[in-house]
Amino acid sequence: MTYSFVVSIARKPGLSDPEGTTTHKALNDLGFAGVTHVAFGRTISVSLDAVSLDAARTQVEAMCEKLLANPVMETYAIEATP
Amino acid sequence: MTIAVIVYPGTNCEHDIVHALDLAGADSELVWHRDTDLAGADGIVLPGGFAHGDYLRTGAIARFSPIMEAIAQLAHEGVPTIGVCNGFQILCEAGLLPGAFVANRGLKFICAPTHVRVESIDSVLTRGAYIGQVLRLPLNSYEGNYVADDINKIESEGDVTLRYCNAGGSIDVSANPNGSTNSIAAVASTSRNVVGIMPHPERACEEILGSSDGMVLLEGFIASTEMPLS
Numbered sequence: 001m002t003y004s005f006v007v008s009i010a011r012k013p014g015l016s017d018p019e020g021t022t023t024h025k026a027l028n029d030l031g032f033a034g035v036t037h038v039a040f041g042r043t044i045s046v047s048l049d050a051v052s053l054d055a056a057r058t059q060v061e062a063m064c065e066k067l068l069a070n071p072v073m074e075t076y077a078i079e080a081t082p
Numbered sequence: 083m084t085i086a087v088i089v090y091p092g093t094n095c096e097h098d099i100v101h102a103l104d105l106a107g108a109d110s111e112l113v114w115h116r117d118t119d120l121a122g123a124d125g126i127v128l129p130g131g132f133a134h135g136d137y138l139r140t141g142a143i144a145r146f147s148p149i150m151e152a153i154a155q156l157a158h159e160g161v162p163t164i165g166v167c168n169g170f171q172i173l174c175e176a177g178l179l180p181g182a183f184v185a186n187r188g189l190k191f192i193c194a195p196t197h198v199r200v201e202s203i204d205s206v207l208t209r210g211a212y213i214g215q216v217l218r219l220p221l222n223s224y225e226g227n228y229v230a231d232d233i234n235k236i237e238s239e240g241d242v243t244l245r246y247c248n249a250g251g252s253i254d255v256s257a258n259p260n261g262s263t264n265s266i267a268a269v270a271s272t273s274r275n276v277v278g279i280m281p282h283p284e285r286a287c288e289e290i291l292g293s294s295d296g297m298v299l300l301e302g303f304i305a306s307t308e309m310p311l312s
Contacts, residue, residue, distance in 0.1 A: 018184065072181060
């Protein structure tokens with residue numbers, strides 16, 4: 001069976017995020033004065049064939065550890081999608 | 083003595099480094115990333131460029147190229163190994179150097195001369211320089227902004243090799259072109275034989291290029307292939 005996931009990659013808090021900082025400032029400049037935080041990340045859609053949802057999720061976790069995220073500067077979250 | 087210059091799809095500075103090494107009297111050989119054998123290499127260079135298009139993250143795909151196993155093995159054995167620009171990013175992704183890279187603070191690709199100050203001469207790249215020496219080297223990168231989640235460890239272990247500075251050697255925010263943490267421009271492994279440098283020493287190797295300041299670094303690297311760091 002084919003299972004689908006969305007992997008959300010985020011920059012670790014405290015590390016430089018120039019896209020987030022710049023966009024935050026632009027939103028403030030546009031009049032959205034209440035904006036207190038903007039952070040950039042990326043989402044990656046992954047579909048794979050596996051024997052079960054758990055087995056598929058375990059594989060996606062391994063993908064994140066090995067390639068999709070860089071543990072030096074990023075965290076990841078995995079969400080199953082219909 | 084032969085220095086292996088690794089070529090990934092998207093590498094574009096390999097001939098520059100070969101030319102600079104040749105000027106300094108060293109033989110080098112281009113090695114395709116799909117090769118798996120680096121036997122006989124006395125030194126390794128990962129040149130600049132955009133390996134595998136820099137997709138996902140800079141260096142993220144390149145670190146799984148077939149040649150990487152041989153690079154890691156030789157690096158662990160103490161063979162002098164340097165990464166310039168994209169090569170630095172690949173060495174970080176491969177875990178051979180600490181840290182990682184994000185977009186420049188100003189979100190612009192920077193192609194400009196920059197100054198760096200020598201912070202440590204205990205590395206295969208800086209052994210011929212002196213502490214505090216200011217070098218003028220070209221920077222050519224979009225993701226040159228160095229970050230690390232263990233920056234205090236990197237600093238306390240003396241891994242920082244070069245920092246961005248102004249022409250007089252002062253380090254401050256205005257002299258930091260890309261926002262790198264603590265103005266870091268080059269980092270060495272704790273074993274000191276693996277070094278990553280973001281600006282390009284090979285593009286500052288003769289006066290016709292506007293600076294020959296990079297030569298002291300490349301000569302130190304070449305010397306390291308013949309005589310290990312003491």
